[in-house]
Amino acid sequence: MDKNKRFVLPIGPIHIALEEPIQLRLETEGNIVKNVQLKIGYVHRAIEFLLANKDFYQGIIVVERVCGICSHSHPTCFVQALEQIAEIEVPLRARYLRTLIGELERIHSHLLNTAITCEILGFKTLFVRFMNARENIKDLMEGISGHRGNYAFNTIGGVRKDLFEDEIHEVKKSIDSLEPEIFQLIETVLSNSILISRTKGIGVLTYQDAIDLSVVGPVARASGVDLDLRKDVAMPGAAYEFLEFEKVVEKDGDVLSRVKVRLLEMVESFKIIKQILKDLPKGTILTKKFVPIPKGIGISRWEAPRGGLIYYCITDGTDIPYRVKIRAPSFVNIYALNRILINQDVADVTLISGSIDPCFSCMQR
Amino acid sequence: MGNNLLDKAKELKNLGARYITTVAYLNPDTGDKIVVKHIFDLKGKLEELIYEAEFSGALESIKEVYPAVEWSEREVMELYGIEFSGYPEEEKNLLLSSGGHPFPLLEVEKQKLLKKKHG
Numbered sequence: 001m002d003k004n005k006r007f008v009l010p011i012g013p014i015h016i017a018l019e020e021p022i023q024l025r026l027e028t029e030g031n032i033v034k035n036v037q038l039k040i041g042y043v044h045r046a047i048e049f050l051l052a053n054k055d056f057y058q059g060i061i062v063v064e065r066v067c068g069i070c071s072h073s074h075p076t077c078f079v080q081a082l083e084q085i086a087e088i089e090v091p092l093r094a095r096y097l098r099t100l101i102g103e104l105e106r107i108h109s110h111l112l113n114t115a116i117t118c119e120i121l122g123f124k125t126l127f128v129r130f131m132n133a134r135e136n137i138k139d140l141m142e143g144i145s146g147h148r149g150n151y152a153f154n155t156i157g158g159v160r161k162d163l164f165e166d167e168i169h170e171v172k173k174s175i176d177s178l179e180p181e182i183f184q185l186i187e188t189v190l191s192n193s194i195l196i197s198r199t200k201g202i203g204v205l206t207y208q209d210a211i212d213l214s215v216v217g218p219v220a221r222a223s224g225v226d227l228d229l230r231k232d233v234a235m236p237g238a239a240y241e242f243l244e245f246e247k248v249v250e251k252d253g254d255v256l257s258r259v260k261v262r263l264l265e266m267v268e269s270f271k272i273i274k275q276i277l278k279d280l281p282k283g284t285i286l287t288k289k290f291v292p293i294p295k296g297i298g299i300s301r302w303e304a305p306r307g308g309l310i311y312y313c314i315t316d317g318t319d320i321p322y323r324v325k326i327r328a329p330s331f332v333n334i335y336a337l338n339r340i341l342i343n344q345d346v347a348d349v350t351l352i353s354g355s356i357d358p359c360f361s362c363m364q365r
Numbered sequence: 366m367g368n369n370l371l372d373k374a375k376e377l378k379n380l381g382a383r384y385i386t387t388v389a390y391l392n393p394d395t396g397d398k399i400v401v402k403h404i405f406d407l408k409g410k411l412e413e414l415i416y417e418a419e420f421s422g423a424l425e426s427i428k429e430v431y432p433a434v435e436w437s438e439r440e441v442m443e444l445y446g447i448e449f450s451g452y453p454e455e456e457k458n459l460l461l462s463s464g465g466h467p468f469p470l471l472e473v474e475k476q477k478l479l480k481k482k483h484g
Contacts, residue, residue: 040436040459040460041458041459041460041461044460044461046469048470049469049470049473052470052473052474052477053473211383212431212432212433213432213433214383214384214385214431214433215433227383232409233409299404299411308385310385310386310404312386312388312404314390314393316393316477316481322390322393322474322477323388323390323470323474325386325388325390327385327386327437331386331436331437332433335432335433335435335436336433364460
């Protein structure tokens with residue numbers, strides 16, 4: 001075969017790395033990818049259109065379904081925008097509880113992505129162990145919120161479910177037993193020489209490319225971009241300003257760095273959860289100020305597991321939002337595949353695509 | 366085209382602003398133009414480049430400075446019917462290429478304003 005002859009290899013739209021659809025049209029020379037075209041739109045559900053026809057409380061239910069993994073981040077970000085417009089102050093206890101679910105969500109999301117990376121690499125046992133640990137986190141979230149996914153935890157001005165003393169005790173016990181199990185898994189991955197050699201230097205996104213392509217979350221932090229909304233911006237609906245944790249930043253921008261950032265972020269999330277359980281403030285979980293949402297614009301930002309999420313809400317004084325714009329983190333991260341996949345081996349495409357933790361449903365809304 | 370979006374985007378880029386997203390909506394006060402906002406993060410603070418376009422109007426693309434704007438601009442084109450420069454015909458769709466009502470968000474916002482005006 002002529003090595004310089006280009007060949008177009010379509011992959012997808014069925015199941016590239018995740019059970020979600022996207023089509024990659026790879027222009028290849030031999031085994032090397034020379035050009036990429038991404039085709040999306042397969043799971044567009046017109047959620048912004050739906051939101052323009054639903055009242056605020058129905059809207060919370062709809063935005064929970066934007067993403068099956070970040071189904072706490074989306075409603076939290078949405079209600080935070082509405083609270084900003086109506087100048088509603090969220091009780092401190094509710095802010096802590098939102099943060100608690102948010103960090104559990106981060107852990108289960110990162111466990112899922114690491115499990116998928118292990119599966120792609122052929123480490124089936126590690127895949128099962130990571131998924132098992134994730135299942136335990138999901139059980140814990142069900143115990144706290146009453147739901148395994150789509151938690152129905154948020155409402156405008158606070159949260160819908162409190163944690164009583166005995167429940168806090170039970171959650172603490174679960175966290176104490178889950179933490180060593182997950183830390184052991186983290187150590188197993190980070191000390192596995194085969195896994196390291198298979199992911200090191202693959203799918204590099206340089207610092208400059210990460211800046212140019214405006215990527216967010218673990219993908220940006222793995223390329224050395226010091227960006228974490230939990231530390232960088234005010235989140236009046238969350239309690240991060242009262243909690244101690246570190247940003248996890250790596251330098252190399254390869255698949256290994258992205259895996260490392262997610263694993264080490266789980267360590268920080270456990271730190272945050274333990275502080276929340278120890279210092280959970282007493283008081284109400286829902287504001288006493290119930291006012292109609294006036295005409296205005298609310299811009300809300302939230303650090304979802306995959307990176308910065310933004311909701312831009314415009315209200316007109318009725319109980320239906322005039323316009324809600326959702327920018328999920330995967331919207332910019334997936335676009336970066338246009339650059340990350342260039343000059344990579346075709347055999348690594350699935351691994352690299354998986355390493356940016358793409359959520360195709362989230363980004364297409 | 367008469368707007369200098371690209372120059373302003375270059376200024377923001379030089380200041381170190383990171384692109385976040387692009388929001389478009391039918392101006393709720395006048396109902397005669399489409400507001401387009403490119404939103405940036407400049408050291409943790411939000412900056413906006415705001416422009417208004419006529420129905421089926423055209424705006425300058427800032428893709429040259431911020432490549433990540435491509436999908437957002439294509440989305441605005443298909444949801445609101447305005448044009449950004451430099452996109453071939455086959456790239457004007459993003460999410461609705463399989464069909465559907467043209468410019469759905471523009472239509473729903475037009476109906477809302479009509480309802481508000483006439484009850």
